[in-house]
Amino acid sequence: MGDTSRLCSVWLGSETGILKGVSLSRKQAFNFCNTSHLSRDQEVRTLCWGDPAESELLVGSVDGTVKTFSTEKGAFTETRRCGDPSEGCFTGLATLDGSALITCVECGTLRVWREDSSEPVTELDAGKNVCRMRQSPAHRHKVATGGKENGLKIWDLEKPEKPVFTSKNLRDDWLDLRRPQWVRDMAFIPDSDKVVTCTGYHQVHVFDPSSPQRRPVLEAEYGEYPLTALSLPAGGNTVVVGNTHGQIALLDLRKGLVRGCLKGLAGGVRGLQCHPSQPLVASCGLDRFLRIHSLEDRKLQHKVYLKSRLNCILLSSRDLEDVGGAKGKGGSQEVKEEEEGEEGEEDEVWDTMERLEEKPKRKNPEEEEEEEEEDGEEQKKKSKKKRKKGQD
Numbered sequence: 001m002g003d004t005s006r007l008c009s010v011w012l013g014s015e016t017g018i019l020k021g022v023s024l025s026r027k028q029a030f031n032f033c034n035t036s037h038l039s040r041d042q043e044v045r046t047l048c049w050g051d052p053a054e055s056e057l058l059v060g061s062v063d064g065t066v067k068t069f070s071t072e073k074g075a076f077t078e079t080r081r082c083g084d085p086s087e088g089c090f091t092g093l094a095t096l097d098g099s100a101l102i103t104c105v106e107c108g109t110l111r112v113w114r115e116d117s118s119e120p121v122t123e124l125d126a127g128k129n130v131c132r133m134r135q136s137p138a139h140r141h142k143v144a145t146g147g148k149e150n151g152l153k154i155w156d157l158e159k160p161e162k163p164v165f166t167s168k169n170l171r172d173d174w175l176d177l178r179r180p181q182w183v184r185d186m187a188f189i190p191d192s193d194k195v196v197t198c199t200g201y202h203q204v205h206v207f208d209p210s211s212p213q214r215r216p217v218l219e220a221e222y223g224e225y226p227l228t229a230l231s232l233p234a235g236g237n238t239v240v241v242g243n244t245h246g247q248i249a250l251l252d253l254r255k256g257l258v259r260g261c262l263k264g265l266a267g268g269v270r271g272l273q274c275h276p277s278q279p280l281v282a283s284c285g286l287d288r289f290l291r292i293h294s295l296e297d298r299k300l301q302h303k304v305y306l307k308s309r310l311n312c313i314l315l316s317s318r319d320l321e322d323v324g325g326a327k328g329k330g331g332s333q334e335v336k337e338e339e340e341g342e343e344g345e346e347d348e349v350w351d352t353m354e355r356l357e358e359k360p361k362r363k364n365p366e367e368e369e370e371e372e373e374e375d376g377e378e379q380k381k382k383s384k385k386k387r388k389k390g391q392d
Contacts, residue, residue: 004030005074009316010292011057012271012284013044014308019059019069022290022304024320029304032069032076041085046093047314054316058101060090066101082113091147092133096140096157104133104145112157124160126153136188144195146183152197152207167207168214185230187239189253196253198227198241204251220256222249229272231281233295240281240295242269248283250295262293264300271313280320284310292320 008021008030017039019032043062050056050068057069064083067076083090088106096102099115108127111120126133126145136142146152152167170179182200189196193210194217202223205216225243232239238259242248246265249258267287274281279295286309292302
């Protein structure tokens, strides 16, 4: 599978524990896993690249292990224990200085692991109910965290004693009631110190740690449902957000206005990522489809059915092959999936169920008599009409 894994330009993690790779050039999808040991404990929650050359992929599972997948060999090469299931699922995974690994779990424990050590070299508490941890692409030693009733915090891992920035909650509403916080995702805006977040209360906020203001410098809202994921296009002036009802929108970060919506989704969005150089965004979620949209005309370029519910997505930095070829056709291109054994527990259940055919309902004698009377009356009416026509 080494040759096929090198061709994969999109990687996804599923609830069933399968790492999936999609090759858009060959219009195929592949499963990379050991199906004999497949279980819900292996559910993939986070993905990140292990090196700048993108030859290794780090996969964070629900059971607290981080697996290393070699895209050159097409196989898993290493497994590390970086947490305990009792601490919650991974909410973030990143690499530092090439060999170090950064992990964050739902209970708020953020750790830095060295390659040659089984114990973390740095450990800090980011607060309870953390929903997401993101690393700054420009300053790799800086990470941001946030969650439910746990506002945005920015940490410098070289000085982990306290956060370098802690956001302040929004002002009370017009009834002087406290407004709740629920940070679901965040991203560092390039060429600036600003950070954009989306919340479970359909809000988009922009924070500027370089200013004395700790509240958002920009507030915007989209839709009526909780926002679950966001990603920044290459330009940096817009943000793509998705919610629990399968709605994806492009928002302007300067004015807070909706610039357009991406259609076609049928389930909650769990993963979003914009391509680093092309005007494309990839999305996945509960409807089991990978979709790639163009950010220029907002048309669907690719649509791939992957059989199981998807949690996370990771794009290769190289160009997505032949994606532009679908623009002129005005439709999505079909992509086949190479099956390697039974995949989902739900699919197995449906396959083994006995199929029942609905029998016609038996009528009681009274209903049969009424129908016979109605049929007799209709026949009498028809015969009368024929007699009248004959007389005329």
